[in-house]
Amino acid sequence: MRLKTYIAIYLLILAVLFSSVGMVSFYLTRSQIEMLTNKSEGQFQAISGSLARDITAIYSRGGGANAVQDVVRGYAHYYRRHNVDIHVSAGSVPNTVMNLHAPEIHIVGSLPGDFFYVLNYSLDISENIASMRDIQSMLLLSAVIFSGIAAVALHFILSALFRPLVVVAKTSRKIAGGNFGERIPVSANNELAQVAHDFNKMAERIEQQIETLEAEAENKQQFVDNFAHEMRTPLTSIFGYAEYMQKAPLNEGELIDFSGRIMHKASYLQGIASSLLQLAMLREYSAEMNEISVPRLFDDIARTLKGEFDAAGIEFSREINAQTLHGQGDLIKCLLLNLCQNALRACADSSAGTIKMSAQHDATGITLSVSDNGCGIPQASLSKVTEPFYRADKARKNGGAGLGLTLCRKIAEVHGAELRISSEVGVGTRVAFVSRGSAPHPGNF
Amino acid sequence: MAHILIAEDDRDINELIARNLALAGHESTQVFDGKAAVRADFSGEFDLVLLDIMMPELDGFEVIKKIPLTPVIFITAKDGLRDKLNGLQLGADDYIVKPFEMLELLARVEAVLRRTKKNFTTFELEGVFVNTNDRTVSRGGFAVDLSPREFELLEVFIRNQNIALSRDKLLELAWGYDYAGETRTVDNHVQKLRSKLGWDEKIKTVYKLGYRLEVKTGSKRGARNEA
Numbered sequence: 229m230r231l232k233t234y235i236a237i238y239l240l241i242l243a244v245l246f247s248s249v250g251m252v253s254f255y256l257t258r259s260q261i262e263m264l265t266n267k268s269e270g271q272f273q274a275i276s277g278s279l280a281r282d283i284t285a286i287y288s289r290g291g292g293a294n295a296v297q298d299v300v301r302g303y304a305h306y307y308r309r310h311n312v313d314i315h316v317s318a319g320s321v322p323n324t325v326m327n328l329h330a331p332e333i334h335i336v337g338s339l340p341g342d343f344f345y346v347l348n349y350s351l352d353i354s355e356n357i358a359s360m361r362d363i364q365s366m367l368l369l370s371a372v373i374f375s376g377i378a379a380v381a382l383h384f385i386l387s388a389l390f391r392p393l394v395v396v397a398k399t400s401r402k403i404a405g406g407n408f409g410e411r412i413p414v415s416a417n418n419e420l421a422q423v424a425h426d427f428n429k430m431a432e433r434i435e436q437q438i439e440t441l442e443a444e445a446e447n448k449q450q451f452v453d454n455f456a457h458e459m460r461t462p463l464t465s466i467f468g469y470a471e472y473m474q475k476a477p478l479n480e481g482e483l484i485d486f487s488g489r490i491m492h493k494a495s496y497l498q499g500i501a502s503s504l505l506q507l508a509m510l511r512e513y514s515a516e517m518n519e520i521s522v523p524r525l526f527d528d529i530a531r532t533l534k535g536e537f538d539a540a541g542i543e544f545s546r547e548i549n550a551q552t553l554h555g556q557g558d559l560i561k562c563l564l565l566n567l568c569q570n571a572l573r574a575c576a577d578s579s580a581g582t583i584k585m586s587a588q589h590d591a592t593g594i595t596l597s598v599s600d601n602g603c604g605i606p607q608a609s610l611s612k613v614t615e616p617f618y619r620a621d622k623a624r625k626n627g628g629a630g631l632g633l634t635l636c637r638k639i640a641e642v643h644g645a646e647l648r649i650s651s652e653v654g655v656g657t658r659v660a661f662v663s664r665g666s667a668p669h670p671g672n673f
Numbered sequence: 674m675a676h677i678l679i680a681e682d683d684r685d686i687n688e689l690i691a692r693n694l695a696l697a698g699h700e701s702t703q704v705f706d707g708k709a710a711v712r713a714d715f716s717g718e719f720d721l722v723l724l725d726i727m728m729p730e731l732d733g734f735e736v737i738k739k740i741p742l743t744p745v746i747f748i749t750a751k752d753g754l755r756d757k758l759n760g761l762q763l764g765a766d767d768y769i770v771k772p773f774e775m776l777e778l779l780a781r782v783e784a785v786l787r788r789t790k791k792n793f794t795t796f797e798l799e800g801v802f803v804n805t806n807d808r809t810v811s812r813g814g815f816a817v818d819l820s821p822r823e824f825e826l827l828e829v830f831i832r833n834q835n836i837a838l839s840r841d842k843l844l845e846l847a848w849g850y851d852y853a854g855e856t857r858t859v860d861n862h863v864q865k866l867r868s869k870l871g872w873d874e875k876i877k878t879v880y881k882l883g884y885r886l887e888v889k890t891g892s893k894r895g896a897r898n899e900a
Contacts, residue, residue: 456750
């Protein structure tokens with residue numbers, strides 16, 4: 229690219245330079261020759277005129293041919309000093325004829341008047357030609373010198389112009405090599421700076437895209453890993469106990485114990501299956517919204533979970549500042565049940581667990597929330613808890629498969645609401661379903 | 674008989690492994706997290722650790738770094754190649770992926786114990802004494818003459834004691850994969866073993882399945898360290 233530009237510009241310079249040198253020397257030569265022919269014509273006229281007058285005078289004095297020759301010799305002698313050669317011969321030519329015969333200009337013509345003489349005039353222009361040659365070679369020499377200077381100057385100018393492009397090329401090579409954090413330094417404020425700026429923007433976009441893709445891939449991998457774990461752990465128990473029952477000698481107690489374990493694991497798998505199914509259905513779901521009575525809803529939840537709360541020694545309270553809620557009853561109930569069950573698990577290790585379910589009404593809409601004083605969620609996990617199968621506890625010790633909050637988020641989305649989770653380790657967790665007063669989203673998330 | 678540490682956070686699976694090991698006559702100690710596993714191993718009394726990878730407190734990869742002297746078999750739901758390589762690089766002796774079969778688990782345990790010279794070489798049951806090193810069997814002090822195939826079958830029964838083995842499984846284990854025999858052959862050999870050893874009540878016929886050598890667990894299997 230740079231070499232091509234260099235060659236093209238340089239050839240252009242050479243063409244302009246040498247063609248102008250050629251033209252200049254051509255016109256110079258032509259005008260010089262024109263000047264010389266004019267000069268020699270004038271001289272010829274002058275010489276032939278004064279010769280004719282002299283010869284007329286000689287004849288009127290009665291002079292002969294010898295006298296004429298003397299006069300001619302005198303002229304010839306005089307003009308030789310001006311590089312002019314003259315001689316006169318007897319005869320006549322019809323016209324005056326001029327010939328350029330380098331290095332001489334010849335003019336032949338009859339003398340004016342009734343003479344029988346022909347004047348041969350020749351001007352030696354070799355000196356003029358030599359000086360013209362000098363000028364031409366001077367011109368050529370300066371053209372050659374100038375083209376040399378132009379070659380060097382052009383090289384530097386182009387390098388300076390192309391430097392930003394070289395930087396762009398280097399940077400893009402690095403980016404192509406996978407180093408997406410690379411950027412072009414933008415210094416000047418010209419077209420190239422604009423290009424560099426746009427290029428940087430593009431690189432930034434690519435970097436972001438790739439980060440997003442990597443994060444997505446990681447999430448997917450995490451999902452698959454978690455799913456595999458979630459399936460295999462109960463399956464291992466089911467298969468293992470069934471195999472044990474088939475192959476090992478058993479007593480009645482063991483038989484009941486093992487079949488109980490198998491049934492427990494099977495219902496756990498059943499739970500995962502129905503959660504996944506529910507999630508899949510919510511994706512296509514358009515909720516039929518009704519007015520739901522909040523006190524009745526809370527009563528329902530409290531009745532369903534009473535046994536579990538009592539067994540765990542949980543102090544359960546309700547706070548109702550909103551009477552109705554616009555939404556899909558079963559889904560909202562499912563959401564609250566899930567949140568309460570999470571709260572129960574969070575309080576499993578504490579002796580004085582409290583769980584509070586509240587409904588608040590304000591200018592923008594309704595907020596349902598479940599708060600507990602349980603173990604809390606580490607800050608780093610907070611943004612991931614709604615991902616399917618995610619569990620803050622890496623070993624996945626307690627509780628469900630990690631689909632509960634995913635389901636809750638989906639339910640919130642279907643209602644055009646937002647699921648807000650705030651938590652502090654050792655203090656407790658609050659999960660809020662924040663519904664804007666405006667019409668909920670028609671679904672299809 | 675070996676003493677095996679089970680480190681697995683899922684209580685059902687932990688219990689299942691313990692019961693399976695008990696059938697094979699091994700004694701086991703159960704722990705449910707990584708730290709407890711490291712603490713338990715400190716006593717140095719275990720011949721083998723069955724180690725789950727995803728565990729609370731310390732995961733299996735961390736635990737194995739802290740217990741370099743005890744043989745380890747990883748048990749995990751992860752079956753990515755990377756994890757396998759990681760596990761074996763860290764010095765695990767073997768690797769079992771959930772869900773696993775009982776026989777596979779016991780076979781691998783047996784294999785690692787054999788490599789580490791902790792498996793049984795003698796076996797005694799109601800007057801019958803078996804030595805797998807010099808392949809001799811005696812009953813009430815008198816030598817019993819068994820054909821090589823009968824001895825193979827006996828060894829399979831002892832290795833998989835208390836587990837019902839199908840006739841096909843017995844063919845595979847005692848005769849070899851490529852044996853083209855019929856399951857009747859197994860019945861004949863089992864009959865011979867029963868009469869030669871007086872084990873009519875010991876080798877039970879399991880309805881619709883096969884045979885099982887029943888041994889009261891935790892008593893008569895002897896480990897002899899050859900070192």
